[in-house]
Amino acid sequence: MSAEPHPTLPPVRLHSDAELARDALVAPLFARAVRLARWAGPGTRVEIGGELAADQLPQAAAVLGLDADDPDGPVHASQAWRVAVDTGLVDVTEPDEDADDPAYGTAEPGEDLALITGGAPGDVLDLWLAALDTVLADAAVPDLDDLVDALDDGGGLDFDRLDWNPAREADFLDGVLANLYLLTVSEGGAGQGPVPLPVLAASMVVPDDMGEPTDAVLEQVSDAMMRLDDQFRQLEPIGLVEFRPVDEELMAEADDDELLPDPALADEEDIARYGMVRLTALGLYGVRARMLEAGVEAPAIGGLADKGADALLEAVSHYPEHAAQAEIEQWLAGRELPTAVAELLDAARGDDEGAPLRRLRCQQALAPAGPEAEPAVRAVLDDPRLGGLARVWLAERGVKDVPAPDGAMVFWLTVDTIAAQLAADGEAEELPQLMESLTGHHTGFFDEVWRVEHPATADVLEAMGRLHPDKKAAKEARKAAFKARSRRH
Template structure:
């Protein structure tokens, strides 16, 4: 977005309004210009056309702006003001202005319905409408809301809603991660560097400009001022006038114990999140640290960066959101957020630290029950629905198994998935495959279950135990069943699935007969193979088999 031309336009609009004694909704006009610049290639005021307003008000606003339908009247009025401003300043002619006004007249009755149409909502609006803009208000109304609550009125805004249960990484993992936080390491390094160099700070306790530059050049510390402010807040150093004195108990991160590290991180997070710190250089982010981190804590899922940018723009009272990528890089440097393929999320140690802050504020910050404490159905449902990282899932499975004998584990798992969908059954079978021969009697008892029988035969024979041979029909069925297990992963990562299936996909002669299998997922499996197999002959066989299965009425 070209912020410069929008700022010039808004300044001109203010002056124009004062000269003509016209009331101007500057924030609304700025938003019109911002979105026109972002999405419609409007790079100066003269680029506005009648069609620009139609796209802005009926397409972009409904997709991007969280606003009630009744607000359409204000936006339409701002659009008419903008047209008059364009005309009076010579950016457009009389005929163009007339066409713009005619377009806006047609838009006016349609815009409220467009704002209310949820099918038009974009990703950001759909995500954050459920949360509400008040939950991320950048400090504007926090005092009033707190006062209302203190007076006994219940607050039902999302920001005051009960905190969701969270799962935390083990304390030892949190401590290890804290040791690697770049900003925390730099805070220690800056103190040592200042003391060893005999450097002083300003009377306002800030680094001198020349020292900040030297620190970056000599130590490679990109943000020396926030690192110094954090060090001072954590008590790593104290000031004797303007001279820097290292704290008596100062020690490097690598020498600190687990409890000491966690105490240090708790204080660091309070400094970063609960206070207005110029860390990122992006004012909207720096001032909204608490709300942004609270949002990520409550959602417990990554937020797409463009969704966060849209939302920040909407709640920032017209202030531009400029260098968001740079700001987010600064947050990763601070150790509070991480970038994932799906967007921005809290680090495991930030999640831990935020819960500590909430608990210290007297809020109820519940912990989610560990899957190991539940039954087999709960464990499987958690593994399927939580999106837990592989290492965390492995830890949960190992803990669950450690509380049971192999026989008990097999009995619970297989009984829980009798008659279940392929994905659920596949998770249970995969866990049972970890068990040793002590589970054999239980596994053998499921040979009478038509859906579990092929898996039980495979489990027994792979351990050299007596087992009936798989019939050709059972070979086909279990092949379809295992591929059905992969369907959700294939939808989430088609390229990864295609790469795996290229290395270990079923041969064409097996695929040709899969249509005969009475499996509820056979059509979907064959269609997936037909669209992903790199072997053209095998892919063609899958498409033909899918047609035959559909003809049989298998769904």
């Protein structure tokens, strides 16, 4: 997959291999390929390239249960046969000039066919990924009408007339799937909602820094929509996507440069007429597998279960909160809680830039822990970096003998908490209220906080100067930030 990697991909929540393998086996095109592999035998004839002999296509279509009167039946049978050959479900021997019937070769079930019923779920998924490669390659080929129009006088393809570059088309389709993957996992890792086709087409065409798209750009978006409509029709049978095509009546009514929804449309059904696409659970798995093969870092929830606490906190510091919580829960599930809590607290130490957010994720990890975590938490009460966190955890559980923090620890914990929130969510809407809550209980807060020995003190005070809802407090924060900067220099 040659699409450019996104700088930070949120982690995806994948189904189990067993569930995904079941999805693969019922994907219509893959299921047809398996049936034809079982049908292949001594009487099966193939042509150059392993294609099924033309006069056998109706029989193959019948094996697949396709309507004998359906003119597309042989087409579907040919596609399923090609998938079976490309995945190794069928072994072919191409025509031998010395054979009694040199016009045809033979075919038989391949060794990999046994993996369908006797292999592990991962074996089935490997076969499905190979089938996906075949379908993606087919989807990047122009449609038949374009190919006919591009034939030269000698019957060969005139690539200049066709305006088709195979590598460019493959890259375009990979980029589309990468953007669809990103839109899907950004919704929460499970891909709950379909994406309107115009949105996906625009993501490939409209520059990020463009304001109002020009007519020329809109025409490119329309062209991309029509390409994607054709390509997703081909990708749906392999189980990659759920797809609602562009409404045929809409295409008949509209010129190409008008085939875009009015931005004022609010009715979901009207928007859906322009096409809707959603990656399936199997599709998320397939696109991620192609990304990993291309060297793109595409994490999956559960992927850190065998890593140390330091790797866990470092990774989940860059995850959305819901994904971080899910990853932490899976990490804790395979460990003895007292030991895991001690490891998490140790990994939360540090004065580097990422340390406040690591401590926030550590606090998040400790939130559901029960009484068995208390000894490990008590062990860090005197730690200048973790003592405040430990006191909060113990106090929330109603523990009576928790030593009160001194002023220095309170101020340090306040700075650390706000620094973590800034790192996690930026200047989120809730942050001003958090600032007001943390500072409202301390008279003379800004007279003291600038002295706190925390690497983020000045940055936090500057943020409070911008965001604190109380204007007087915001002014005091700006003065304190100046003192903190001066002190460091």
